[in-house]
Amino acid sequence: MANIAQQFMLELTAPRSWMLLLLPLLLLLVRCWFRAKRARGIRQQQDDHLPPSPPALPVLGHLHLVGSLPHVSLRSLARKHGYDLMLLRLGAMPVVVVSSPSAAEAVLRTHDHVLASRPYSLVADVVMYGISDIGSAPYGDYWRRARKLVTTHLLTVKRVQSLRHAREEEVSRVIAQIGEAAGVGAAVDVSHLLGSFANDLACRAVMGKSSSRNEGPSKLFRQLIVDTSPLLGGFNVEEFFPFLARFGVLSKVVRAKSERLRRRWDELLEQLIDDHERQYDAAAAASDQKGEDDDFIHVLLSVRQEYSLTRENIKAILLDVFFAGVDTAASVLEYTVVELMQRPRVMRKLQAEVRSIVPKGQEIVSEADLNLNGMAYLRAVIKESLRLRNVTPLLAPHLSTASCSVDGFVIPAGVRVLVNAWAIGRDARSWGEDAEEFVPERFLDGGSAADVGFKGNDFQFLPFGSGRRQCPGMNFGMAAVEVMLANLVHRFDWEMPAGKEAGDIDMSEEFGLVVHRKEKLLLVPKLRG
Numbered sequence: 001m002a003n004i005a006q007q008f009m010l011e012l013t014a015p016r017s018w019m020l021l022l023l024p025l026l027l028l029l030v031r032c033w034f035r036a037k038r039a040r041g042i043r044q045q046q047d048d049h050l051p052p053s054p055p056a057l058p059v060l061g062h063l064h065l066v067g068s069l070p071h072v073s074l075r076s077l078a079r080k081h082g083y084d085l086m087l088l089r090l091g092a093m094p095v096v097v098v099s100s101p102s103a104a105e106a107v108l109r110t111h112d113h114v115l116a117s118r119p120y121s122l123v124a125d126v127v128m129y130g131i132s133d134i135g136s137a138p139y140g141d142y143w144r145r146a147r148k149l150v151t152t153h154l155l156t157v158k159r160v161q162s163l164r165h166a167r168e169e170e171v172s173r174v175i176a177q178i179g180e181a182a183g184v185g186a187a188v189d190v191s192h193l194l195g196s197f198a199n200d201l202a203c204r205a206v207m208g209k210s211s212s213r214n215e216g217p218s219k220l221f222r223q224l225i226v227d228t229s230p231l232l233g234g235f236n237v238e239e240f241f242p243f244l245a246r247f248g249v250l251s252k253v254v255r256a257k258s259e260r261l262r263r264r265w266d267e268l269l270e271q272l273i274d275d276h277e278r279q280y281d282a283a284a285a286a287s288d289q290k291g292e293d294d295d296f297i298h299v300l301l302s303v304r305q306e307y308s309l310t311r312e313n314i315k316a317i318l319l320d321v322f323f324a325g326v327d328t329a330a331s332v333l334e335y336t337v338v339e340l341m342q343r344p345r346v347m348r349k350l351q352a353e354v355r356s357i358v359p360k361g362q363e364i365v366s367e368a369d370l371n372l373n374g375m376a377y378l379r380a381v382i383k384e385s386l387r388l389r390n391v392t393p394l395l396a397p398h399l400s401t402a403s404c405s406v407d408g409f410v411i412p413a414g415v416r417v418l419v420n421a422w423a424i425g426r427d428a429r430s431w432g433e434d435a436e437e438f439v440p441e442r443f444l445d446g447g448s449a450a451d452v453g454f455k456g457n458d459f460q461f462l463p464f465g466s467g468r469r470q471c472p473g474m475n476f477g478m479a480a481v482e483v484m485l486a487n488l489v490h491r492f493d494w495e496m497p498a499g500k501e502a503g504d505i506d507m508s509e510e511f512g513l514v515v516h517r518k519e520k521l522l523l524v525p526k527l528r529g
């Protein structure tokens with residue numbers, strides 16, 4: 001026995017035995033190494049085709065690089081690394097950021113069909129009746145139906161024109177208020193006036209003159225928009241860090257807040273729809289004609305069967321008018337006024353154009369006045385404002401539903417895509433050395449951007465987006481902005497409050513569904529001499 005053990009030990013210590021034992025181990029190691037190498041190769045190959053990423057931190061990814069004004073920090077990041085298309089990881093959430101016209105064209109035109117969805121939002125799920133509004137609905141049958149409805153019945157050129165008298169009446173109300181302040185030399189809160197104007201106009205379009213004449217619902221709508229927008233435009237931390245969702249604490253808080261808001265919206269909308277239903281039934285009994293100047297609730301009731309709309313769908317579509325159409329128009333107007341205050345030359349030139357078309361003694365500039373005359377400078381001023389002060393700087397987030405290739409890189413399915421339209425609109429590569437200056441002349445005949453329009457065909461200028469998800473309210477919004485701006489500069493000269501210079505106007509802004517200035521704009525109107 002001892003001999004056998006001795007023999008065994010001898011065999012083990014002999015070099016030949018070691019080789020015999022080590023060989024399978026070595027073979028195993030070599031096989032593992034080859035496998036790991038092949039896996040690394042495949043991963044590397046896939047990574048090579050993903051858009052490039054700046055250096056990231058563990059867990060946070062690039063979250064710490066996105067500040068309170070994401071459009072500004074994302075532009076700095078893209079410029080610093082020279083990435084027109086970049087992949088960021090916000091916590092665990094992959095986001096592709098687009099910062100050039102060619103990449104924007106690939107996203108919004110070439111691959112529009114796979115990049116036209118929206119990411120899920122808990123707040124929209126609750127407030128927008130199970131995401132049955134148009135703005136946040138995922139790409140699919142419901143969205144297609146609802147979108148077709150608004151583009152063929154609610155926001156058509158014809159219907160926008162039919163709201164002309166409503167716009168002129170609302171403008172007259174604002175001008176009368178400013179006139180009173182001018183009479184006593186008082187300053188007016190321009191931000192408040194423009195916000196109320198856009199809101200009252202949306203109320204007129206949605207519920208008609210008789211319901212909106214009563215100030216109650218208008219005020220309630222305004223307050224509700226103010227209360228809901230931060231939640232709708234905000235981020236849910238659990239989306240960045242899915243492990244937090246396991247505890248569900250944050251989503252419970254967000255859900256509870258959203259439900260409280262939804263109850264308030266619901267009460268208001270239910271009452272309006274009930275009133276309209278009664279009127280609608282009475283009108284339908286008398287005649288079955290649909291008028292071009294019907295309000296939106298009437299129109300929705302009249303097509304509800306054709307489009308298989310539930311009552312919840314109707315309420316969600318109405319909410320879109322408020323969330324997408326009020327603060328956008330108000331913020332565009334306010335930024336335009338600020339730019340004009342800071343550039344007296346442009347203000348004087350605009351006033352001269354508007355004043356030249358309106359007969360002396362006529363107090364209000366009508367839309368007919370604007371349409372009869374080209375108003376080239378008015379339109380150039382508004383375009384320049386949409387370019388330099390894009391109020392929806394990252395459009396609305398798009399979501400890829402399949403992988404596609406942009407600029408030679410792969411955007412995988414299920415990734416959020418943000419188009420930095422603000423950065424693209426200020427890029428010297430497209431706009432020249434004065435890209436950061438407010439120069440409306442660039443849009444006039446003979447100017448460097450004379451042929452550039454905002455309808456989604458020029459990818460260096462995307463204030464309303466482009467493609468399937470492009471803003472369907474463009475005509476509605478532009479009509480309101482044009483007539484209000486023309487009237488503001490026609491009737492009044494504007495001055496800063498005593499002791500202030502136009503250069504003192506605080507340009508700090510707040511990011512959300514719509515970007516807006518933080519401080520209210522106080523100006524002193526003077527009746528034109």
Ligand code: HEM
Nearest residue numbers: 134135324325328329392395396464465469471473476477
């Ligand atoms: C000057 C004012 C306006 C601006 C600058 C503006 C801008 C935009 C932008 C950038 C988008 C997102 C496009 C995208 O995701 O690619 C959008 C979407 C939308 N806008 Fe506007 N908008 C304005 C006025 C309006 C008005 C007045 C309405 C309705 C009355 C409206 C209704 C909508 C809707 C429903 C969507 C969602 C479209 C969809 O997801 O299919 N907008 N808008």
